Amino acid sequence: MAEGRAGGGRPTIYHVAKEAGVSPSTVSRAMSNPGRVNAATAARVAEVAARLGYRTNTLARALPSGRTDTLALFVSDITNPHFFGVIRGAEHQARAAGCTLIVGDTEESPEVEARNIERLGPSVDGFVIAASRMSDEEITKLSAGHRLTLISRQVADVPSVIVDHAEGTRQIVEHLASLGHRSIVFLGGPPRSWLGARRWKSLAAAAGRHGISTRRIGPFPPTVAGGAAAADAALGTGATAAVAHNDLLAIGVLRRCAERGVAVPADISVVGYDDIFGADFCSPPLTTLAGQFEESGRTAVDMLLAMRDRDGIRPARDMVVLPSHLAIRHSTGPTPR
C-alpha cells in the first residue's frame, strides 16, 4: 500500500548526487540556483533527477530557511457562502505564487484563531484572517510575532483589505429613502463582528443625514435559520425596511416572511450585505450590497507575500478599501400604502 511513503523509497538529493557523480550540494544548487553550477553539470543533474523521479521535499527545505511556501487562511465560519469567494481568491493567488494554502474554520471563536496561529506559526509563511473575532490588542500582539493580514477588519499597523462599508451603506440608505422609507431596522449579527458594528454605525449615520429613524435589534446568528427570529422581531418594530447583517440572515428573513404571508417588498423591504451565492435567485431576489470578495482574498494574499518577500518592510498598499456597489433586485420596493 503506502510503502513508498515516510522515507520508504522516495529519492533524495543524495541518491541523485551519487547517480550523477556529484556532491549533494551540487544537486541542491543545480535545482534551486542553476546559475551557480556549470550548465553541463546542471543538465546532467536534471536528467538524473528526472529519471529517478526526484521531487524536492518541501518540508526539508523549509526547516533551515524557515520559508515554507505555505499560507494559512482562517475564516470565522466556513459554512457561510460569503467566504467561498474569499477562499477561492486566496487559493488562486496563493497557487499562482507557488504557495499552498491551508484553510481553517475558526467557528466564530477568538480562542481558536489564536490557538491555530500559535500552532501553525512555524509551518507557514503567514496568515490571512477573514472577519477575525479577536480583539485589536490580541491582533496587534500576534502581528508582532507572525506575518498577518486581515480581511474585513482594520487594526492599526496591520495590513488589511476591506470592502467599503460607509459608502455602500450610504447607497443602501439612499435607495431606501428614495423609495419613501422613513424607518429602518438593522438586524445585528455576531456581537464580536467588527464589520457588523461598522455597518450599523454607517447605517445610523447615513440615515440620520436623511432624517430616517433607525433601530438595531439582535444579535441574531448570521445564518438562514437565524432569519426566522430576526424577521419576527423586525416585523414587530413596525419599520418599513430591514437591513440585515448579511445575506444569510436576509435570506432567512425572506423565508420567514413567506411563511408568515408577509409580502416582500410590499409589506417590508429587505436588504442584505455580501451578494452571496443564492442572493440572486432566492425569492424575491435580494437587494444587497455587493463587494469584490474574491478580489479581497487575492489582495490579502498579495500583501502577505509582499511582506514576506521584502521582510520587515510593510507593503506599499497597506489598507486597501475595495469598492462596493448596491445590487438592486426585488426585495426592496416603495414603502407600504
Next chain:
Amino acid sequence: MAEGRAGGGRPTIYHVAKEAGVSPSTVSRAMSNPGRVNAATAARVAEVAARLGYRTNTLARALPSGRTDTLALFVSDITNPHFFGVIRGAEHQARAAGCTLIVGDTEESPEVEARNIERLGPSVDGFVIAASRMSDEEITKLSAGHRLTLISRQVADVPSVIVDHAEGTRQIVEHLASLGHRSIVFLGGPPRSWLGARRWKSLAAAAGRHGISTRRIGPFPPTVAGGAAAADAALGTGATAAVAHNDLLAIGVLRRCAERGVAVPADISVVGYDDIFGADFCSPPLTTLAGQFEESGRTAVDMLLAMRDRDGIRPARDMVVLPSHLAIRHSTGPTPR
C-alpha cells in the same frame, strides 16, 4: 514587524533544556512521551516550557518521523457549493484528530490533481480527492505511493466513500413516473465525471424498468451559467422532465425557464442532485437528491487516518456507500396537460 519569525526568537527545546537544566532529549521526551521521564522532571520541563512560551515546531518534528499531521483535500471545483459540505466535514474531522487540512482546487484537471499530489507528497500524511478527474489507472498508480481516499469515485482497491446513486436515482425515476412522466432528458455534466456517468447509467436503467424513454444531452458546464444552454436544449427535446447533472445546473435551468416564461413544473419538471445551499430557496424550490456530503468528508478523512495509523492495513470500512434521499420540493409536478 515579523522579527519573531524564521528562527528569530521562537524558543526551541534547546532553550527550554538549558533553562530547565536538562538535555534537549529529555525535553523532547517530556513533551511527547511523558512516561519516559521522571514525573518531577517532566513537571519542571513543562513549567519552563510554558513560561518561555515554547511551541513545538511541527515542521521539525515531521522531518525525521515523516508524520506531518496534515491532510490534503482536493476538490474538482471549489466554486461548487456542493463541496462546501465536504470541506466542512473533512476540516472538522481533521481538526478533531489534531490534523491540519490543506484544501486545493484542481479546476477539473487531472493534471493538476497529479501534480499537486507529487508536490505535496512528503508534506502530508495523505490525500482525500473528491470527484477526481483522473483515470482509474492513474489513481491506482498514485495510490501505491501515497495514502489516498476518494469521495464520489470508486476505483478497485482504493478506499472510497460515495453517496448512493443507484437507489437515489431510482427514487427520482419513481417520483417522476408517479407524476405521469414518460420521457426524461438527462442534462450531462463534465465528460470526465465518474459520478455523472453513474448517474446517467442509473437513470437509464431505472427508467427502462418503468418503460420511460430517456435521452442524454450535453455535456454542459456544471454551473448556473451552464443552465441556460441546458434549459434551451432540454426544452427542445420535448421531454416533460429534466434531470440535471447537479443542482448548479438545475438552478441555472430554473432561471432560464423563468426568463423564457416556461413554467416549472407546469411545463417541465426539473430535478437536481446534491441538495446544495440554495436548492431550498430558489424558485421554485428544487426537487433534488440529497446526500450526506459532510458525512462523506468526515468518513474519507477517517479512513485516511485509519490507513495512516495502522500502516499497510486497509481500513475496515473500505468502500462506504452513504444513503441518499429525495428531497421533493416544487420543481417537479404532474406531467403537462
Next chain:
DNA sequence: CGAGCCATGGCAAGCGGTTGCCAAAACTTT
C-alpha cells in the same frame, strides 16, 4: 551484601535540504 533490574537522562546520529567558506581549476590580464 552482592548481583541484577529498572528507571532515568544524556549522547549523538539522523531526517533532507541549504549555504558559507574554501580550494582547485580554468581563464584573464599584463
Next chain:
DNA sequence: AAAGTTTTGGCAACCGCTTGCCATGGCTCG
C-alpha cells in the same frame, strides 16, 4: 610566464526535533 580573477564543486555545519543506545545510580531480591 607570473599573478590575479572567476568559475565550479565539495565540505561541513545547521535548521529543530526524535530516538536508539548506553551509562549511571537506586532498588529489589536472594
